[in-house]
Amino acid sequence: MxxxxxxxxxxxxxxxDSSSGASRTAQNLVTCVYRSHLCSRSCIVTVTWSKNLMGQGLNVGIDDSTNQCLCKVDIKPWLFSKRKGSKSLEVDGSKVDIFWDLSAAKFGSGPEPLECFYLAIVFDHEMVLLLGDLSKEAYRKTNASPPPSNAVFISKREHIxxxxxxxxxxxxxxxxxxxxxxxxxxxxxxxxxxxxxxxxxxxxxxxxxxxxxxxxxxxxxxxxxxxxxxxxxxxxxxxxxxxxxxxxxxxxxxxxxxxxxxxxxxxxxxxxxxxxxxxxxxxxxxxxxxxxxxxxx
Known part of the structure; x- marks a missing residue:
């Protein structure tokens, strides 16, 4: 051995990563990492689902291949924030839109939703990442052009x-x-x-x-x-x-x-x-x- x-x-x-900070105390976190593209540029999309006494939250970060942060969005615990909404940011002069609908999401014991939800990232009217089982609702809301996201699920970090x-x-x-x-x-x-x-x-x-x-x-x-x-x-x-x-x-x-x-x-x-x-x-x-x-x- x-x-x-x-x-x-x-x-x-x-x-x-920004979601875990420097603390070594137990945190209920699940971080999923995907490889995708912004136009023709390769990028890494990190989605972190969290759960604590204040409620459940979501963090989305997009880095390019040189590990440079292109954009980052924090969605605060849902006791104080809508479970359905969108945010827009600008990357290289173009708009990145992040849409989510977790209003009917079903969860297990962890912070990651299991079904009845979507999380969509759209860049220049193209779907960069689409998570969840409500894909029809996501395309209708985002007005993104098919085909679906070509993102590849490449890694996961989880506290159990x-x-x-x-x-x-x-x-x-x-x-x-x-x-x-x-x-x-x-x-x-x-x-x-x-x-x-x-x-x-x-x-x-x-x-x-x-x-x-x-x-x-x-x-x-x-x-x-x-x-x-x-x-x-x-x-x-x-x-x-x-x-x-x-x-x-x-x-x-x-x-x-x-x-x-x-x-x-x-x-x-x-x-x-x-x-x-x-x-x-x-x-x-x-x-x-x-x-x-x-x-x-």
Missing amino acids: RDFPSCFGENGVQVA FGKRAYCTKAQFCDKGHVHDVVIECETVGLKDPCLSIRIDKKTVMQVKHLAWKFRGNQTILVDGLPVEVFWDVHNWLFSATVGNAVFMFQTSLSAEKLWSSHTSDLSVLPWSCSQIFRETQLQGLGFSLILYAWKNE
């Missing part, structure tokens, strides 16, 4: 919560099957804890002697595709305060070279997860899923 990437060490467990089992749903390739992912680990009172990962109720990975293997990686198969799984459960086992474990699922084996090339010299300040995350996006290295697993008290 290779050494676990240093970016998942003590200084690298945060995602460096549990005591022994941590559950989420994941789509490991664009337009692929949606799978149930369960990470199970009991650490309380056990001298030799074990880590298990199940996909659609099937155990695909099991790590015994976790106290010695609290960081590591292993390759599994999902939909016939190799998926590299990295884990860091150091905080679960050894932290005096309530901390999170970090798991990363990367669908391209070529990403291993990327990890190795940036972690070979541990004297160098390690990359943050979001930096490596972004390089996989720009190099087209498949889908990435990062999970921050928090233990409920």
